[in-house]
Amino acid sequence: MSELTLFLIKISYLAILWIFVLSAISVVRSDMFGARMPATAREAAAPKSRRQPKQKARKGSPTHVLVVDGANKGERADLSQAPILIGRGADAAIRLDDDYVSTRHARIAASGDQWFVEDLGSTNGTYIGSARITQPTTLTLGTQVRIGKTLLELRK
Amino acid sequence: MAQQSGALMQFVHRRRRGAELFLLILALVVGVGAYAAVGLGVKGKVPADIVSYGGWLAVLVIAAHIAVRMVAPYADPVLLPIVAALNGLGLAVIHRIDLARGNQLARQQLVWMTIGVALFVGTLLILRDHRVLQRFTYTSGLAAIVLLLMPMAPGIGKTVNGARIWIHVGSMSFQPGEVAKVLLVVTFAGYLVLHRDALALAGRRVAMIDLPRGRDLGPILAMWVVSLGILVFQHDLGSSLLFFGLFLIMLYVATERAGWLVVGATLFVVGSYLTYVFIGHVRERFQLWSDVWAHYGPHTDDLGRQSVETMFGMAWGGLIGRGLGQGAPWRIPFAESDFIFGAIGEELGLTGSLAVILLYGLIVERALRAALISRDDIGKLLATGLGGTLALQVFVVIGGVTHLIPLTGLTTPFLSYGGSSLVANWVIVAILLRISDAARRPLPDLSLPDDADMDETQVVKLT
Numbered sequence: 001m002s003e004l005t006l007f008l009i010k011i012s013y014l015a016i017l018w019i020f021v022l023s024a025i026s027v028v029r030s031d032m033f034g035a036r037m038p039a040t041a042r043e044a045a046a047p048k049s050r051r052q053p054k055q056k057a058r059k060g061s062p063t064h065v066l067v068v069d070g071a072n073k074g075e076r077a078d079l080s081q082a083p084i085l086i087g088r089g090a091d092a093a094i095r096l097d098d099d100y101v102s103t104r105h106a107r108i109a110a111s112g113d114q115w116f117v118e119d120l121g122s123t124n125g126t127y128i129g130s131a132r133i134t135q136p137t138t139l140t141l142g143t144q145v146r147i148g149k150t151l152l153e154l155r156k
Numbered sequence: 157m158a159q160q161s162g163a164l165m166q167f168v169h170r171r172r173r174g175a176e177l178f179l180l181i182l183a184l185v186v187g188v189g190a191y192a193a194v195g196l197g198v199k200g201k202v203p204a205d206i207v208s209y210g211g212w213l214a215v216l217v218i219a220a221h222i223a224v225r226m227v228a229p230y231a232d233p234v235l236l237p238i239v240a241a242l243n244g245l246g247l248a249v250i251h252r253i254d255l256a257r258g259n260q261l262a263r264q265q266l267v268w269m270t271i272g273v274a275l276f277v278g279t280l281l282i283l284r285d286h287r288v289l290q291r292f293t294y295t296s297g298l299a300a301i302v303l304l305l306m307p308m309a310p311g312i313g314k315t316v317n318g319a320r321i322w323i324h325v326g327s328m329s330f331q332p333g334e335v336a337k338v339l340l341v342v343t344f345a346g347y348l349v350l351h352r353d354a355l356a357l358a359g360r361r362v363a364m365i366d367l368p369r370g371r372d373l374g375p376i377l378a379m380w381v382v383s384l385g386i387l388v389f390q391h392d393l394g395s396s397l398l399f400f401g402l403f404l405i406m407l408y409v410a411t412e413r414a415g416w417l418v419v420g421a422t423l424f425v426v427g428s429y430l431t432y433v434f435i436g437h438v439r440e441r442f443q444l445w446s447d448v449w450a451h452y453g454p455h456t457d458d459l460g461r462q463s464v465e466t467m468f469g470m471a472w473g474g475l476i477g478r479g480l481g482q483g484a485p486w487r488i489p490f491a492e493s494d495f496i497f498g499a500i501g502e503e504l505g506l507t508g509s510l511a512v513i514l515l516y517g518l519i520v521e522r523a524l525r526a527a528l529i530s531r532d533d534i535g536k537l538l539a540t541g542l543g544g545t546l547a548l549q550v551f552v553v554i555g556g557v558t559h560l561i562p563l564t565g566l567t568t569p570f571l572s573y574g575g576s577s578l579v580a581n582w583v584i585v586a587i588l589l590r591i592s593d594a595a596r597r598p599l600p601d602l603s604l605p606d607d608a609d610m611d612e613t614q615v616v617k618l619t
Binding site for chain 2: 001006007009010011013014016017018019020021023024025027028030031111123124125134135136
């Protein structure tokens, strides 16, 4: 086998190796920028006629968050102002005077018809029942969310 | 079903299984192409068994791909192809050294790869949710220590090249430390998830560093000291370094306290000095590194042959290498296992070596990406830990081979000959894919169905 053939084999193998590396990188790149926004996807997927009835508040859907236990018992926030920030800070929609609550503790936000509670990296955590939540968690009517010594829930 | 949450998530990840298949085919070309190039370079013709060899490799890769498609459809598309390419390249280089030495190691490695892929598929099938690993925090810690102790047991343990890290049962030999590595990551992650707040916040502040309370750090520290002690006792330097670094990375990531890095660096310096003074094996390795030329050639102890031959090889390889099958990698002792990167440097040159290092970099990047987008703490810590293990291992071994740091015996992930390491690394990739699948999967739509069909019974698939 001639020198030249071997040289060509060598170069073409290195080329294959780098083509693989570069394609892998291009897949990584398209993975970063190429994902579609869920809002637009939702828009496109759901036909107008089916979306219409969803707009009006369904019977049984929550309208406000109520503090049911703790120092600020009775305080409420309307869900129409969502997302609702809960914490000790001045900008929170529900301000809690509770030493175990972080400045920006958690927030309640809507996604479609559902309500979610999401911990904002608080020190003492947000609990549903006895479980500390680690990801946005669905809330239904009457689910009790514990933040510090305070209990909150969605109400009609 | 797939369209979800506007406010809480920026975007929905696509499945990308097609991209994965495309990359896998390219990876096969890399693996089989290397095999063909080796045959052409050494014997002047394409090997006769290229079809059966390529076919078997393709079957393995396609089996892994189908498993991912079925049970982890949202998993990262880049990890599996990179691993397949590295494994294929490793097989070809081992085959190349076999041809020079008359061994049959590549055949055995292919068997190990088959076992590795089988375990990869098995892990994906059994481990449907990585969060269950948290239940095995202490079990896996205990299992890791038992595994690390196994080579010390008389009868099955055996000393190979100065390190007592092998067990032999019948004709099978295995390095339990490789499996212990994965188990320890699970232990550290499971423990730190529960105790990270206490570790980060409770305790005293001493000289810029928040020291945690003993009762929070104690159990995991004991666990770590025991495993490190065993390794140092077994003269397995590479793995000790790996576990040390792994523990620090995970502690740092879990507590977000940069002070740990300072503590770790100090401990590392003190520990290195102590091992240098008290363990002859370490001193020998260090002296070998600081003046390798005094240990090469006639009239010397010739201990530096490995390093010097590797450097000769890489220098001879230069920018584009000798070409597969045209170098002389058999001159390097252990060229098929610890020193495989030297053989690659010689035959594929700087161009090929950089491609390999870049591929490792991509694996680590994808692992950290999975950790970043993971929605639960255990997933974050597991992915960071597993990615960190691979990164450290690659650094220690390639640094050692290229003479940047003193030499420590570790396998190059996916490339080196060695069944235990290959199998363990395939399992690591399976766990990483499982975490990235969970992280990239859109949140399930739990909203109630419209009023009209409220009364009907429906089959709802949540995941």
